Amino acid sequence: MKIYYTCEHCGEAIDMIEVDKVDEVKFGFDCLTADERQDIIKIDSLANVMYVYSLCDECIESLGLANEGETEQKVNLLH
Numbered sequence: 001m002k003i004y005y006t007c008e009h010c011g012e013a014i015d016m017i018e019v020d021k022v023d024e025v026k027f028g029f030d031c032l033t034a035d036e037r038q039d040i041i042k043i044d045s046l047a048n049v050m051y052v053y054s055l056c057d058e059c060i061e062s063l064g065l066a067n068e069g070e071t072e073q074k075v076n077l078l079h
Ligand SMILES: [Zn+2]
Pocket: 007, 008, 009, 010, 011, 012, 055, 056, 057, 058, 059, 060
């Protein structure tokens, strides 16, 4: 399965990785609530692709979120 990381703010592709199996613990997805998962993760099972919405470094900086604990934590979790 391919996992695409996309910036939810500017839409830039952040990263793409390919895995045999999605390890929810390794990716930190097990820490998300069901609502957060629905917001952040979109799965296209036909194409075997998973989209993960996060924030790119530029947006984190331009939004001034770098020092905001909660968001930073969330983003780090997904990287
Ligand atoms: Zn961005």
